Amino acid sequence: MxxxxxxxxxxxxxxxxxxxxxxxxxxxxxxxxxxxxxxxxxxxxxxxxxxxxxxxxxxxxxxxxxxxxxxxxxxxxxxxxxxxxxxxxxxxxxxxxxxxxxxxxxxxxxxxxPDAMSEKEIMTLGTAGLTAALSVNELRQNGIKSETGEILVTGATGGVGSIAVSILRKMGYTVTALTGKKEKIDFLKRIGANEVIVRDEFDIETNRPLMSEKYAGVIDTVGGSILATSLKQVKYDGVVTCCGLTSSHELNTNVFPFILRGVRLIGIDSVECKLEKKQAAWEKLASKWRIDTxxxxxxxxxxxxxxxxxxxxxxxxxxxxxxxxxx
Incomplete structure (x- = not known):
């Protein structure tokens, strides 16, 4: 072969x-x-x-x-x-x-x-789609609904990020996409972003332990200083999921978002998670979370x-x- x-x-x-x-x-x-x-x-x-x-x-x-x-x-x-x-x-x-x-x-x-999906469609989603679905699922299971507030998706033009943006929009969320690619702003809006922030405009150099509350939840795909800055902007009782390290595997942060705002940081692993959990995610992606982008x-x-x-x-x-x- x-x-x-x-x-x-x-x-x-x-x-x-x-x-x-x-x-x-x-x-x-x-x-x-x-x-x-x-x-x-x-x-x-x-x-x-x-x-x-x-x-x-x-x-x-x-x-x-x-x-x-x-x-x-x-x-x-x-x-x-x-x-x-x-x-x-x-x-x-x-x-x-x-x-x-x-x-x-x-x-x-x-x-x-799932019967409703083709082999090509499910591989277009692949690990990236599964990871995005697991991330969205954690937001929802922890009380972050579409009416709760704005969701930030980092690394939004990547596989996980772009699918997460599309799923969230399908579910009625207000989505802000963060990207380092200025030329892809129109692309991100086409697949579901309500607003796009270019990475240069995201204050990753701030030394402030907390920033103004803005996001009800974050799906982070890149790690590093972008994740650290995102945590500082999450609203009280918000949820942040973390699944990637393309920016950095290090996380330099402080405890204030967690002890003053009750922010929850949840790790997402699609590699070793139980097969039943994977199958349930695929079924959602084939039905109510199915995206047309x-x-x-x-x-x-x-x-x-x-x-x-x-x-x-x-x-x-x-x-x-x-x-x-x-x-």
């Missing part, structure tokens, strides 16, 4: 499309998926350059997301011919990922694709185009989502 393979040669990491052996079920409770679509994520791009925090085993096939048809199964839950997907767990990290014609995974990693945030590519797309992701020049057509 064909696959996008990353190899370590001396101290360099090189990638290419290669012919590799098709996987087969060798143990109980395994599933081989004939891949229809995959997607690209920041973690995939890091894996492609040998980031040891993502991947330590080479040669390696990237791709933390996959959707397709069960081709072989030793599971008593999944049958040949079923439409399934996998996001997260170790797939695409140190277990071969979805940028191949077939992928083998443990059955407990596998979820069913996917075509505006999606670029479809082939296996051969993954390498150049990774370069754009790593340089911060990506808007929306890449979906990879394979089958």
């Amino acid at each position: 064909q696959a996008f393979v990353v190899e370590k040669r001396d101290d360099e990491f090189v990638s290419s499309i290669q012919e590799v052996k098709k996987p087969i079920c060798e143990n109980e409770n395994e599933v081989v998926i004939k891949v229809s679509y995959s997607s690209l994520n920041y973690k995939d791009a890091l894996s492609s350059i040998g980031n040891p925090g993502v991947t330590k085993t080479f040669p390696h096939i990237t791709g933390i997301d996959v959707a397709g048809i069960v081709a072989e199964s030793t599971s008593n839950i999944f049958k040949v011919g079923e439409r399934v997907l996998v996001t997260g767990y170790d797939m695409g990290m140190n277990t071969h990922g979805g940028h191949a014609e077939y992928v083998k995974v443990p059955a407990p990693w596998v979820a069913r694709i 996917l075509k505006n945030i999606t670029t479809e590519i082939s296996l051969e185009e993954i390498k150049s797309a990774y370069e754009k992701i790593l340089s911060g020049n990506v808007v929306g989502r890449y979906v990879v057509k394979i089958g």
